[in-house]
Amino acid sequence: MSAPLLDARSVTMRFGGVVALRDVCVAQMAGETLGMIGPNGSGKTTFVNVITGHLAPTSGAVDFAGRPLLGRKPHRIADAGLTRTYQAVRVFRELTVRDNIATALVDAEAPLARAEVDEAIGWLALGGRLDAVAGGLTLYEQRRLELLMRLVQRPKLIMLDEPVGGLSSVEVRAMIGLLAELKSRCSVFVIEHTMKVIRELADRVVVLLAGEKIADGPPAEILTDQRVIEKYLGSADA
Amino acid sequence: MIDRILASRQSQLALFALLAFAVPLLLSGNRYFAFIAGITLVHVLWASGMNLLYGYTGLMPLMFAGIAGISSYLVVGLTSIGWSFWLAMPVGALAASLVGVVLGLPALRLKGFYFTLCSLVIQTVITLAFVYFVNLTNGDTGISQIPLPTLPGGASLHGLPYDLVLAALAVIGVFVLIRLVDSGFGRRLIAVREDDELAETLGIGVTRQKLTAFFVGSLYAGIGGAFYTPYVGFISPRSFDVLISLNVWLMVAFGGRGTIWGPVIGAVLLAPVPFLLQDYYMIKDVVYGLLIIGVIVLLPAGIVGGLVRRPKPDPEIVPATVGEGAR
Ligand SMILES: Nc1ncnc2c1ncn2[C@@H]1O[C@H](COP(=O)(O)OP(=O)(O)O)[C@@H](O)[C@H]1O
Ligand SMILES: [Mg+2]
Numbered sequence: 001m002s003a004p005l006l007d008a009r010s011v012t013m014r015f016g017g018v019v020a021l022r023d024v025c026v027a028q029m030a031g032e033t034l035g036m037i038g039p040n041g042s043g044k045t046t047f048v049n050v051i052t053g054h055l056a057p058t059s060g061a062v063d064f065a066g067r068p069l070l071g072r073k074p075h076r077i078a079d080a081g082l083t084r085t086y087q088a089v090r091v092f093r094e095l096t097v098r099d100n101i102a103t104a105l106v107d108a109e110a111p112l113a114r115a116e117v118d119e120a121i122g123w124l125a126l127g128g129r130l131d132a133v134a135g136g137l138t139l140y141e142q143r144r145l146e147l148l149m150r151l152v153q154r155p156k157l158i159m160l161d162e163p164v165g166g167l168s169s170v171e172v173r174a175m176i177g178l179l180a181e182l183k184s185r186c187s188v189f190v191i192e193h194t195m196k197v198i199r200e201l202a203d204r205v206v207v208l209l210a211g212e213k214i215a216d217g218p219p220a221e222i223l224t225d226q227r228v229i230e231k232y233l234g235s236a237d238a
Numbered sequence: 239m240i241d242r243i244l245a246s247r248q249s250q251l252a253l254f255a256l257l258a259f260a261v262p263l264l265l266s267g268n269r270y271f272a273f274i275a276g277i278t279l280v281h282v283l284w285a286s287g288m289n290l291l292y293g294y295t296g297l298m299p300l301m302f303a304g305i306a307g308i309s310s311y312l313v314v315g316l317t318s319i320g321w322s323f324w325l326a327m328p329v330g331a332l333a334a335s336l337v338g339v340v341l342g343l344p345a346l347r348l349k350g351f352y353f354t355l356c357s358l359v360i361q362t363v364i365t366l367a368f369v370y371f372v373n374l375t376n377g378d379t380g381i382s383q384i385p386l387p388t389l390p391g392g393a394s395l396h397g398l399p400y401d402l403v404l405a406a407l408a409v410i411g412v413f414v415l416i417r418l419v420d421s422g423f424g425r426r427l428i429a430v431r432e433d434d435e436l437a438e439t440l441g442i443g444v445t446r447q448k449l450t451a452f453f454v455g456s457l458y459a460g461i462g463g464a465f466y467t468p469y470v471g472f473i474s475p476r477s478f479d480v481l482i483s484l485n486v487w488l489m490v491a492f493g494g495r496g497t498i499w500g501p502v503i504g505a506v507l508l509a510p511v512p513f514l515l516q517d518y519y520m521i522k523d524v525v526y527g528l529l530i531i532g533v534i535v536l537l538p539a540g541i542v543g544g545l546v547r548r549p550k551p552d553p554e555i556v557p558a559t560v561g562e563g564a565r
Binding site: 052054073074075078079083084086090091092093094095099102103104106107108109149153 | 422425426428429432433435436437438439440441442443444445
């Protein structure tokens with residue numbers, strides 16, 4: 001069996017007295033789509049922050065593509081092909097869509113070629129918005145731009161933090177379609193509250209509760225697991 | 239037609255160069271006015287350097303004048319022990335740049351207002367150092383009768399030729415800024431200014447970009463400082479105190495931060511003001527105070543920024559072939 005693309009071992013993250021992550025082990029194979037669910041405050045975003053170098057964990061080890069990640073700055077981690085999006089959408093609001101894309105290309109290690117960038121712009125239906133200022137886009141457009149800015153960097157793994165948060169149900173359906181296609185472009189790690197996203201996209205799902213991993217398996221199994229239902233699905237949406 | 243020609247940066251630069259050289263020539267009959275023009279040209283250089291840091295990188299360095307002063311004092315000191323100005327100038331400017339990089343280190347941690355506050359403290363310390371190290375700076379009394387740079391053949395650089403050297407520096411300064419800003423470096427700085435965490439996530443080494451910006455911005459400060467002092471013939475801690483930093487900042491903010499020409503226009507409009515108000519010394523600071531408040535309240539993007547607040551598309555990098563017809 002080959003080594004996982006992402007291998008996080010016993011990651012612990014403490015903020016003063018709060019333990020946001022406790023001994024979390026998560027492995028993801030290349031090509032696999034891994035979902036992560038858990039109630040608010042269970043440590044999902046913190047997990048992404050640690051993996052992508054935005055936070056230094058209290059203890060633990062993380063390998064990506066066979067190389068250790070911890071201690072590397074976020075821009076070095078991006079260079080290695082690991083990227084992320086933000087729970088609250090984040091684009092350069094004052095810049096045009098075109099300049100946002102150009103900024104994503106400026107220090108990309110393996111940027112897409114022009115024609116490929118064009119193709120990605122078309123895929124995300126942003127061609128008509130290139131001269132618009134990003135802050136003026138709809139949330140759904142901004143989410144797509146966020147995705148595009150990662151894609152032009154040809155990432156190996158993209159970690160999406162609640163990619164359908166705040167979208168209308170029509171947009172959620174459309175975004176799920178895009179994310180299903182995204183899987184053919186790179187490996188996907190996705191945090192979601194919307195179970196539909198996890199059910200339709202994830203090959204495997206990890207459940208966090210109060211910073212601890214309480215389940216890890218195929219969605220069909222996990223989403224019917226009595227413990228998960230009690231702790232999470234019972235209290236949140238289903 | 240004229241609009242089209244003026245739309246390109248080359249022609250704008252050519253026009254600026256023409257004016258920068260023509261004005262001292264036209265004023266050469268009146269040494270006082272020509273001197274004001276020369277001082278203005280130094281401020282164009284300074285404003286361009288401040289613009290790189292404040293306008294493009296989003297950092298407001300109130301120790302800018304202090305950095306210029308370090309170069310000035312160094313050059314004055316080195317020439318007084320027999321160095322040629324032309325050797326002392328690059329050494330002083332380079333030393334100031336390195337100091338600028340070190341003093342820029344807090345910017346790696348502090349953002350916005352907090353960095354500005356920190357830079358204010360740094361400026362205060364630099365000013366105190368200028369006062370304190372009497373042996374080197376002659377303290378508050380200052381140093382007068384600073385020798386003019388000598389030219390090959392022994393003549394000294396003064397009058398119109400000095401004005402023209404300052405014009406050349408201003409033009410080169412703006413030219414270099416244009417090249418920097420239009421390059422990937424400029425794009426990275428803007429990304430840092432807009433959202434440095436997002437920039438980092440997109441693979442931009444924020445630390446390196448900030449420190450490089452400090453190096454280049456401080457080089458502008460230092461070169462300006464080196465040429466300013468012999469031109470004026472006098473240096474004291476007041477020549478490079480926080481008010482000078484604020485003046486240069488005001489030129490950038492008033493003209494339009496983050497645009498090439500805004501700060502140039504700001505410098506051209508504001509640098510002569512102290513001379514015009516010389517007889518009204520008491521109200522000079524009040525005028526500046528009102529201007530600062532006016533800019534912040536009425537013209538947050540500056541004169542040029544207020545007119546053309548439109549990010550420039552970059553057809554080079556992302557072709558607009560896809561979906562352009564869709565709208
Ligand atoms: N930078 C931080 N400083 C202090 N506490 C934090 C920080 N980031 C997250 N936390 C805490 O860690 C816990 C997990 O938060 P988070 O990872 O955002 O949860 P989730 O994304 O699952 O909703 C919460 O209790 C939160 O308050
Ligand atoms: Mg979260």
